[in-house]
Amino acid sequence: MTAIIFAALAVGIFLLDLLLKNHIETHLQVGEEKPVCGGRLLIRRYHNRGAFLDAGQKRQKAVVLLSLILTLFMTAAFLAAFTFRGKTTLKAGLALLLGGAYSNTYDRLARNYVVDYVSFPVKNKRIRRIVFNISDFCIIIGALLMTLGQNTTEKKKKVRRK
Numbered sequence: 001m002t003a004i005i006f007a008a009l010a011v012g013i014f015l016l017d018l019l020l021k022n023h024i025e026t027h028l029q030v031g032e033e034k035p036v037c038g039g040r041l042l043i044r045r046y047h048n049r050g051a052f053l054d055a056g057q058k059r060q061k062a063v064v065l066l067s068l069i070l071t072l073f074m075t076a077a078f079l080a081a082f083t084f085r086g087k088t089t090l091k092a093g094l095a096l097l098l099g100g101a102y103s104n105t106y107d108r109l110a111r112n113y114v115v116d117y118v119s120f121p122v123k124n125k126r127i128r129r130i131v132f133n134i135s136d137f138c139i140i141i142g143a144l145l146m147t148l149g150q151n152t153t154e155k156k157k158k159v160r161r162k
Helices: 002-027 057-081 088-110 125-129 134-161
Strands: 033-036 041-048 114-119
Touching: 002 041, 002 088, 002 114, 002 134, 057 088, 088 114, 088 134
Parallel strands: none
Antiparallel strands: 033 041, 041 114
């Protein structure tokens, strides 16, 4: 039963981000900004043709291939995690990471760019220029949860050995 819940979480992230990206694509011009949440966030339409912070934008095919390989690897890790009892934090992290990875990989394959749309209105121009999407946040949070889940497992093993 838990496998279905975590799979639904991954699918939900993919669908939510896909809906948001499609909305951004049809309702905003590239570079247009709209403050939301009392000005705490900026919504803007940005096409990222590379990976994080546009890294590799001149080698798009390599970025797409790497994204696809990593997403398939994470899918295998996600499925393998369900052969273990417990490890809820690890599984939740994998689900978040996988939902985000599928969304961004889908964009790279279907659009030839990833639609990013959230930034922070800070004074530092370099930080203000960085634009994210929901998938990016899920990937970051998922990686942190996976690390916490793995560290918790390792600590439990050490306690049992003593």
